[in-house]
Amino acid sequence: MKKKLVVCIIISLFLISYIPSGYALINNQSIDQMERGQYKLVDKNTFSKQNLEHGLMRPDGNTLKEWKEDYFKAEKAYINPKLANNIIATSSYSILDLLNYVPSERNQGWCGNCWAWPATSVVEIALNVQEGIYERLSVQYINSCGSQVGVGCCDGGNLDIFCRFYRKTDITIPWSNTNADWQDNRAQCDTSCDSISTTPYYPISSIYARTIETHEISEEQAISNIKNILHQQKGVYFSFILPDDEYLTHFNDFWSDQKEEDVYNIDWACGKEYIEDEGAGHAVLCVGYNDEEGIENDYWIMLNSWGITSDRSTGLFRMNMHMDYDCTIVYQNHDYYSFDFETLNVTFTSDDGAPNPPEIQGPSSVKKDESNTYQITTIDVQNDEVFYKIDWDDGTVDGWIGPYLSGETIEVNHSWAKKDTYIIHVKAKDINEDESLWSTFEVSLSKRKDMDFTWIQWLFQRINILFPFIVK
Structure with missing residues (x-):
């Protein structure tokens, strides 16, 4: 009996070791299930409820460095000299009425995607100014579909990532589309990209980040540059770094406990060391300013994405205009600017006369190095012949291939050499x-090893021969 028990234990342990790693169990849930929802694994860029009441970005040192590099690589925003006299004559200005928003619903909750909210609002304002469309746009869209440019649900990000996503998709969609309203306020991330309706949509022909020059110039010029962008009727994206828990708590308390007319002095953390496990980043939308005679009442009007409080019915706060625009924090003996002002150059286009977005059919689960056939078709509204461009998401791009008849179904073949998930x-x-x-x-190429049962059958045959007492 003991021999029988030992052999069974050995076989069981051996078989358990061959269970694919993707099914390792934690609290009786697979890792796949954990990543999808209830037990979601939170990374450093994602807000955790244990920290504060509201969502913040948690960049590590390398990510912080990358974001700053993106900022300096962007072209400078155009400053319109014709607006100078108008700016001087204006002591109070706001473009908030260009933005369609519901204060209580503008709430990222525990999700760390604060960057997507002001960025989307800059696009909303541009859509209104350029096309006369006063529409609330979806933030859920990039939160659920951002993996197309390498950013996960509720991850931190910046304007460069935002622009890359919309250059990839070519469209922005209304908040009112099916599953396009904000759903990840608890960072649950269970709204799939495929479940979000992209009809109707607004085509984007071009979108790029632009840096508003505020560093290494006079305070007067920095303020003038920001005002100039606002007077061009463009939203201003403002991002800032809070170096440790003390400064996070200070800003959180200001938002939660102070009144909307109180002014926040944001530059009191200048020169502090950035602590990876404590520091955070946040981004908000600058929509206006007050610049009355004397400096005590000079402030920027900022729209947050933390909903409302009893004393903030519109989701706004005021920030001291006479701040240190060259304020820095220190990380690994390097200085990084704490505050960055940016905007977007975005244009929209009508797709009247263009072919419909192509339909794609074929296998969604494939094997490594195996050739797969996909069918592609489209209808051109003017019945013209069409060409196709195909990006296989592995560095291979086919295009433009054709011409083909409108409505004709073509077949193309492709194989992938690396096991991963690809977006054609x-x-x-x-x-x-x-x-x-x-x-x-x-398209997914499974990373799990398929279990081969041939050797298991052989093993049990050998056990039957060597240990016949087991089967008796």
Whole structure:
């Protein structure tokens, strides 16, 4: 009996070691299940409820450095000299009425995607100014679909990531679309990208981050530059770094406990050391200013994404205009600017006359190095012949292939050499160079090892021969 028990234990342990790692159990839940929801694993860029009441970004040192590099790589925002006299004559100004928002619903909750809220609002204002469309746009869209540019649900980010996403998708969508309203306030991340309706949409033809010059110039010029962007009727994206728990708590308390008319002095943390496990970043939208005679009442008007409080019914706060624009924090003996002001150059286009976004059909689960066939078709509204451009998401791009008839289904083949998840992007253009929007199709190459039961059958046959007493 003892021999029988020992052999069974050995076999059981051996088989358990071959369970694919993706199914390792924690609290009786697979890792896949944990990543999808109830037991979500939170990374350093993601807000955790244990820290504060509201969402913040948690960049490590390398991420912080990358964000600052992106800021300095961006082109400088255009400053319109014709607005100078108008700015001098204006002591109070706001573009808040250009923005369609519901203060209580503008609440990121525990999610660390604060950056996506002011960035989306800059696009909302531009859509209103350029196209006359007063629309609330979806923040959930980039939160659920950001993996297309390497950013996860509720991860921290910046304007560069935001622009790369919208250059990839070519569209922005209304908040009112199916599953496009904000749903991840508890950082649950269970709204899949495919579940969000992209109809209707607003086509984006171009979108790039632009740096508003505020560093290494006079305070007067820095203030003038920010005002100039606002007077161009553009939203201003403001990001700032809080170096440790003390300063996080200070800002959190200001937001929660102070009144909307109180002014926040944001530069009192200048020169402090950034502590990775404590420091955080946040981003808000600057929508206006007050610049009356005397400096005690000079402030920027900031729109947060933390909902409302009993004393903040509109989700706004005021920030001292006469701040240290060259304020820095220190990380590993390097100085990094604490405050950055940016905006977006975004333009919209009508796709009238262009082909419809292509339809893609084919296998969504494939094997490594195996050739797979995909069918692609589109309808051109003017019945013109069409060409296709295909981005296989592995560094391979086919295009423009064709021409093909409108409505004709073509077949293309592709294989992937590395096990991963890929997003196929396909767009069409007609003979008049009118281009469709991108269509997407997700393909997964499983990273789990398929279990081969042949050797297990052989093993039990050998056990039957060597230890016949086991089967008796």
